Amino acid sequence: MNKTILNDLAVFGGSPAFPEPLHVGRPNACHRERFLKRVNDLLDRRWLTNQGPFVTEFEQRVAEFLGVRHCVAMCNGTTALEIAIRAAGLSGEVIVPAFTFISTAHALKWQGVTPVFCDVDPRTHHIDPSRLEGLITERTTGVIGVHLWGRPCAVEALEEITRKRRLKLLFDAAHAFGNSHQGRRIGSFGDAEVFSFHATKFFHTLEGGAVVTNDDGLARVLRLMHNMGFSGYDQVVCAGTNAKMNEISAAMGLTMFESLEAILAINQRHYRHYERELSEIPGLQLMRYDEGERNNYQYIVLDIDEPKAGISRDQLVVILHKENVLARRYFYPGCHQMEPYRSDPFYGGLHLPVTDHLAGRLLILPTGEALQPDQVTGICRIIRWVMDHAPEIAQRLSKNTEGGK
Numbered sequence: 001m002n003k004t005i006l007n008d009l010a011v012f013g014g015s016p017a018f019p020e021p022l023h024v025g026r027p028n029a030c031h032r033e034r035f036l037k038r039v040n041d042l043l044d045r046r047w048l049t050n051q052g053p054f055v056t057e058f059e060q061r062v063a064e065f066l067g068v069r070h071c072v073a074m075c076n077g078t079t080a081l082e083i084a085i086r087a088a089g090l091s092g093e094v095i096v097p098a099f100t101f102i103s104t105a106h107a108l109k110w111q112g113v114t115p116v117f118c119d120v121d122p123r124t125h126h127i128d129p130s131r132l133e134g135l136i137t138e139r140t141t142g143v144i145g146v147h148l149w150g151r152p153c154a155v156e157a158l159e160e161i162t163r164k165r166r167l168k169l170l171f172d173a174a175h176a177f178g179n180s181h182q183g184r185r186i187g188s189f190g191d192a193e194v195f196s197f198h199a200t201k202f203f204h205t206l207e208g209g210a211v212v213t214n215d216d217g218l219a220r221v222l223r224l225m226h227n228m229g230f231s232g233y234d235q236v237v238c239a240g241t242n243a244k245m246n247e248i249s250a251a252m253g254l255t256m257f258e259s260l261e262a263i264l265a266i267n268q269r270h271y272r273h274y275e276r277e278l279s280e281i282p283g284l285q286l287m288r289y290d291e292g293e294r295n296n297y298q299y300i301v302l303d304i305d306e307p308k309a310g311i312s313r314d315q316l317v318v319i320l321h322k323e324n325v326l327a328r329r330y331f332y333p334g335c336h337q338m339e340p341y342r343s344d345p346f347y348g349g350l351h352l353p354v355t356d357h358l359a360g361r362l363l364i365l366p367t368g369e370a371l372q373p374d375q376v377t378g379i380c381r382i383i384r385w386v387m388d389h390a391p392e393i394a395q396r397l398s399k400n401t402e403g404g405k
């Protein structure tokens, strides 16, 4: 595992530091016996979906946990976003940050709404409220803020602007389950907030998601829309789709709740471990969480300043991948650089310097319940060694590339 000469790096022919790949977002495990007990129960009941007892219990648990009146559980986070968008009556244009998972933009597009990309704040990585008003047109109906990395975005500033301009405000809270903003759990801000319970998220239901809101009327519409508009056995009152969560997912969610504190403690320990091992390395900075708030520490975000570090983010990614550390470039290259937005003339000439800047230098490292402390030590050891020899490594890497590899 120790590297002493450049040739010890896997990228230069050495053996990988880890025999098996270490993934970002490897699913956190639940208590297996309790999960299987619930699966047996639901099979015995033969109630597999259609607002079964586990889904109902899960919705109550989530609402209670987040301190919000309504939770409508859904089949995944993207569909939950789409339903929130439709139920809130969004149309025309909706402003979103360009630096987010593509799902935030696609959910709008898929509903026939034009996502308008706003640049982000270089410090927070969130939608920059000072750039927001300049993007509002006569067609604008709302804003979707994203609590990227689970850190709360500029909630008050967005609330103020949307209230003043009579726009709807939704939040993509896919990263933020369990986290707080000014002591209050994320989930009850804006008109509604949307969670993803995808397997890669801190808290998961295999696939799943939810829309949560304090608005009784909106909750009623969400519930209708996620079940084809059915309001009774054969009464359909609006157009809807099938976005229901199934009982096995809810069984997983209920079981995950029982491990929530344990997983959180592991994530926090890994984060502190990274913090200790990766401090004071020139050109390298670990993104911090506000310790005055609740955090799930699901994202270990490293900023690589190439001129200071002597190596680029992309070079470091190549090196780490060869060592079986599958670090990720979230959310490269930014939504505005992806299709169909990239070649749509509507976005012609769009320049989002901060999004481009961040997309070019952030690196996400593995964490979670499946990762062992000695693996964190190993990952950090490679990074530190690479940083100590950065100029030589970078030079040799770029020579290799020039030579056609």
Ligand SMILES: *Cc1c(COP(=O)(O)O)cnc(C)c1O
Pocket (backbone or CB within 6 Å): 076, 077, 078, 079, 100, 101, 103, 104, 146, 172, 174, 175, 196, 197, 198, 208, 209
């Ligand atoms: C994961 C994610 C989603 C989508 O959730 P799925 O459950 O995977 O559909 C939406 N937005 C963000 C920011 C995400 O990270």
